[in-house]
Amino acid sequence: MNVAPISRRPLGCLKTALRQSRQQKALLCRSMATATPTSQKAPERLPDHNFYSIKDNKTKKIRTAFAVYKTPVVEAQPDPKKVVKKLPRNAPRVPAEKLPGLLVPPPDPLPLLHATQIARMDPTGARTALISKTRQGARPGDILMVTHRRGGEPFSGVCMSIRRAGIDSAILLRNHLNKVGVEMWYKVYNKNVAGIEIVKRARKRARRARLTYLRQPKHDVGSVSEIVAQWKKTRKIVSSRGGAQKAAKKAA
Amino acid sequence: MAPRLPTRCWWQFQSHTQLSTLTRPRTSPPSLLLLPRTTTRGVKYGWSTLSPRAKVTRFNQVTAGLPKPTTGPAAALERRKNTTPVRAGVLAVKKGMTAFMGKAGARIPCTVLQLDRVQTVANKTRAKNGYWAVQVGLGEKNPDNVTAPLLGYFEAKGIAPKRELAEFKVRDESGLLPVGVQLLPDWFHVGQWVDVRANSRGMGFAGGMKRHGFKGQEASHGNSLNHRTIGSLGQSQGGGSRVYPGKKMPGRMGNQRVTMQNLPVLMVDNDLGIVVVKGCVAGPKGCVVKIQDAVKKPPPPEKFVEHTKKALEERFPDAAEMLEAARKRHLELKEARKEGRIAQLLAAGVKEDAPIPGDASVVY
Numbered sequence: 001m002n003v004a005p006i007s008r009r010p011l012g013c014l015k016t017a018l019r020q021s022r023q024q025k026a027l028l029c030r031s032m033a034t035a036t037p038t039s040q041k042a043p044e045r046l047p048d049h050n051f052y053s054i055k056d057n058k059t060k061k062i063r064t065a066f067a068v069y070k071t072p073v074v075e076a077q078p079d080p081k082k083v084v085k086k087l088p089r090n091a092p093r094v095p096a097e098k099l100p101g102l103l104v105p106p107p108d109p110l111p112l113l114h115a116t117q118i119a120r121m122d123p124t125g126a127r128t129a130l131i132s133k134t135r136q137g138a139r140p141g142d143i144l145m146v147t148h149r150r151g152g153e154p155f156s157g158v159c160m161s162i163r164r165a166g167i168d169s170a171i172l173l174r175n176h177l178n179k180v181g182v183e184m185w186y187k188v189y190n191k192n193v194a195g196i197e198i199v200k201r202a203r204k205r206a207r208r209a210r211l212t213y214l215r216q217p218k219h220d221v222g223s224v225s226e227i228v229a230q231w232k233k234t235r236k237i238v239s240s241r242g243g244a245q246k247a248a249k250k251a252a
Numbered sequence: 253m254a255p256r257l258p259t260r261c262w263w264q265f266q267s268h269t270q271l272s273t274l275t276r277p278r279t280s281p282p283s284l285l286l287l288p289r290t291t292t293r294g295v296k297y298g299w300s301t302l303s304p305r306a307k308v309t310r311f312n313q314v315t316a317g318l319p320k321p322t323t324g325p326a327a328a329l330e331r332r333k334n335t336t337p338v339r340a341g342v343l344a345v346k347k348g349m350t351a352f353m354g355k356a357g358a359r360i361p362c363t364v365l366q367l368d369r370v371q372t373v374a375n376k377t378r379a380k381n382g383y384w385a386v387q388v389g390l391g392e393k394n395p396d397n398v399t400a401p402l403l404g405y406f407e408a409k410g411i412a413p414k415r416e417l418a419e420f421k422v423r424d425e426s427g428l429l430p431v432g433v434q435l436l437p438d439w440f441h442v443g444q445w446v447d448v449r450a451n452s453r454g455m456g457f458a459g460g461m462k463r464h465g466f467k468g469q470e471a472s473h474g475n476s477l478n479h480r481t482i483g484s485l486g487q488s489q490g491g492g493s494r495v496y497p498g499k500k501m502p503g504r505m506g507n508q509r510v511t512m513q514n515l516p517v518l519m520v521d522n523d524l525g526i527v528v529v530k531g532c533v534a535g536p537k538g539c540v541v542k543i544q545d546a547v548k549k550p551p552p553p554e555k556f557v558e559h560t561k562k563a564l565e566e567r568f569p570d571a572a573e574m575l576e577a578a579r580k581r582h583l584e585l586k587e588a589r590k591e592g593r594i595a596q597l598l599a600a601g602v603k604e605d606a607p608i609p610g611d612a613s614v615v616y
Binding site: 023046047051053054061062064065069070071073076078079082093095096097098099102103104105106108109110112113114116117120166167168187189190191192 | 407
């Protein structure tokens with residue numbers, strides 16, 4: 001380790017001498033450099049801010065303080081009914097609008113997202129009405145019939161449970177097919193479910209929301225095919241000619 | 253040769269020996285000793301005391317006709333170029349899972365990720381930091397809970413203190429973004445692939461069955477007190493009379509970074525502030541996730557990349573000005589703090605917790 005002062009080092013090499021003088025110049029000029037290159041343009045505006053100070057706990061004097069900026073915010077206004085149109089690929093670009101502040105979304109987007117999806121999948125509101133908690137809606141204990149989109153036999157059964165979960169709302173139907181108990185879940189808002197009809201309403205309101213006791217032989221309704229067949233008959237009568245007469249018969 | 257000592261050490265030597273008055277170099281003024289010491293060794297300057305002349309890359313350079321080195325920061329960046337995304341990503345909060353119902357009857361389980369005041373905070377450059385990256389912040393934080401160094405950091409940027417900060421590596425300088433602009437969900441488009449990174453749910457101290465999928469032992473047939481234990485730890489003498497290092501055993505599980513790659517974006521909504529991706533995402537509801545363009549898929553079309561970057565500039569045209577103004581202000585306040593004038597400053601005109609002026613005119 002060479003600890004000799006600069007003056008005592010051999011200056012035989014010119015390169016060394018030049019280097020030493022360069023270093024000393026650097027030491028003189030650059031030791032206190034805190035100045036940063038300033039822009040020529042004067043600042044037009046400063047973001048809004050408050051001062052936040054940190055006080056010493058014992059002396060209660062201000063130890064230090066900082067400017068804490070608060071950017072203006074714009075509350076977003078989501079609309080479930082808004083339909084987002086899909087633009088063609090080569091559509092000209094629409095320039096974005098200037099935002100006066102940061103766009104803040106609603107804290108809980110999930111219910112709003114559900115509402116948007118339901119508005120899309122159920123524009124008439126029929127499916128929503130079916131599972132709504134009103135006298136006109138379906139209730140556990142009613143016999144419902146579900147028609148599939150792809151055709152085939154409609155599935156009917158006693159409604160054992162209604163799961164209300166926004167777009168994922170579903171109903172559980174129980175029936176007997178060839179003397180085998182079958183339960184099926186159907187997503188109410190899914191397009192594969194073409195339609196749901198109330199075949200027969202329960203005589204008495206069930207005293208619970210999930211009728212799993214129907215699985216026991218004592219309470220099992222069994223096959224609902226006869227009830228459905230009867231209902232179909234009355235429907236056909238209504239829709240055929242001489243409807244007024246038979247409509248009275250149906251009402252009876 | 254050993255690293256050269258800083259010059260100030262030699263001045264100290266000189267001041268002791270009075271014999272050296274004749275041999276003292278002309279260019280050394282005595283006032284130099286009264287100047288405060290300037291740091292030349294530290295994180296910012298590189299810890300080494302080696303002079304720039306001793307740099308390893310000074311010789312055997314490519315310009316001399318030698319092949320490019322395959323090691324080193326430059327080679328590493330080049331190697332990873334294709335799997336580094338072109339654009340920065342965003343931070344989001346996991347809000348929960350639902351299902352996306354399609355018009356044709358499809359039901360796609362999906363995760364809803366919400367962008368809450370996501371702003372670019374800083375840029376990392378290859379010259380200064382050795383790589384290209386964009387630092388992004390999310391949310392807000394009460395200044396009471398922000399440390400003084402961070403308060404100064406945000407003061408210099410003109411941004412409110414953020415709850416979370418994260419960096420997103422980008423391929424090159426075209427991926428850098430202006431500071432202070434907000435990133436909205438339409439940074440992504442429907443149908444594009446993204447990678448979502450988050451810390452998984454912590455499971456605490458988990459047993460062998462949960463942690464490693466061990467099958468446990470019998471429930472009956474004489475088994476006593478060992479239904480879920482891990483059983484044997486290995487061989488006896490034949491296995492070295494020890495338990496192998498790395499033997500799967502119960503321990504802390506979860507709360508680790510997990511990346512879900514190649515998730516398609518199903519929906520993007522600026523008003524709700526959400527990006528809906530297909531499938532599952534690590535972490536509990538309310539956790540912060542990082543979303544970025546998928547590395548294992550081709551980057552988004554150049555047109556889209558330009559379009560999103562332009563949108564930022566159109567939404568926040570004053571970003572550069574605000575940053576410059578905030579920076580200037582910061583330097584002034586920094587000096588005041590250093591000189592201890594800050595309390596006077598506050599007393600003089602600037603009030604704490606003052607109502608925010610409508611036009612950002614500050615009394616100073």
